[in-house]
Amino acid sequence: MRIILLGAPGAGKGTQAQFLMRKYGIPQISTGDMLRSAIKAGTELGLAAKRVMDEGKLVSDEIIIGLVKERIKEDDCKDGFLLDGFPRTIPQADAMKEAGIKVDHVIEFDVADDVIVERMGGRRVHPASGRVYHVVYNPPKEEGKDDETGEPLIIRDDDKEETVRHRLGVYHEQTKPLVDYYQKEAQNGNCEYHRLDGTRPVDEVSNELSTLLG
Numbered sequence: 001m002r003i004i005l006l007g008a009p010g011a012g013k014g015t016q017a018q019f020l021m022r023k024y025g026i027p028q029i030s031t032g033d034m035l036r037s038a039i040k041a042g043t044e045l046g047l048a049a050k051r052v053m054d055e056g057k058l059v060s061d062e063i064i065i066g067l068v069k070e071r072i073k074e075d076d077c078k079d080g081f082l083l084d085g086f087p088r089t090i091p092q093a094d095a096m097k098e099a100g101i102k103v104d105h106v107i108e109f110d111v112a113d114d115v116i117v118e119r120m121g122g123r124r125v126h127p128a129s130g131r132v133y134h135v136v137y138n139p140p141k142e143e144g145k146d147d148e149t150g151e152p153l154i155i156r157d158d159d160k161e162e163t164v165r166h167r168l169g170v171y172h173e174q175t176k177p178l179v180d181y182y183q184k185e186a187q188n189g190n191c192e193y194h195r196l197d198g199t200r201p202v203d204e205v206s207n208e209l210s211t212l213l214g
């Protein structure tokens with residue numbers, strides 16, 4: 001199964017990706033996580049990406065498309081994958097199509113901007129695994145620690161309110177057009193398109209996904 005998770009920053013893509021990975025045994029391809037690993041490793045790509053990400057802007061299409069194409073060639077993607085945070089612009093979606101990478105389901109997470117700003121203030125992440133928590137809505141078993149490894153949780157550099165608001169602006173301008181794009185793809189029989197209410201509790205959203213995907 002090949003799935004695109006589409007939605008604003010903080011809409012819950014990473015959270016539901018963890019659920020879907022376990023349920024369907026397919027890997028999560030999070031371009032954000034890939035970039036953060038590159039930053040941590042101190043690679044040239046990481047150095048270039050850090051500045052852009054800290055400002056809440058998008059990394060260039062060319063770099064991102066290259067990263068995803070390479071990742072999809074890997075062995076664990078042959079039975080499917082979850083794209084989390086990609087595509088994020090029309091050129092990225094076009095590049096995927098031109099490369100012959102088809103998807104079965106596009107899932108849009110609908111969440112209002114104000115809810116997102118509140119969520120981001122409480123987000124904590126475990127960078128090594130991509131697991132995501134929220135101090136109130138999805139707390140770890142032990143405060144400040146990852147459930148599985150006990151390692152410390154961190155606050156992402158781009159979760160400052162000012163940066164979050166900027167990222168939301170970028171989403172509305174550059175990513176939202178993909179809603180129309182994939183609805184048209186669905187009308188042409190190229191994929192299924194689902195919109196879900198992402199403001200409901202994490203478990204309810206997961207249950208709806210299970211129903212949708214079977």
Ligand code: AP5
Binds near residue numbers: 087
């Ligand atoms: P990326 O890492 O992809 O960030 P994002 O898309 O902005 O999305 P987030 O990870 O912030 O949110 P999410 O939807 O995964 O929400 P989460 O589940 O964590 O990208 C970061 C940066 O990298 C970009 O700004 C850009 O610079 C660059 N980049 C990445 N991909 C790119 C691309 N394709 N092209 C160009 N540049 C790219 O949840 C958020 C919080 O809410 C958590 O605390 C969670 O616990 C909580 N929560 C989740 N669901 C619920 C719920 N149902 N109820 C209550 N709380 C909830």
Ligand code: ZN
Binds near residue numbers: 013014030032085
């Ligand atoms: Zn995420």
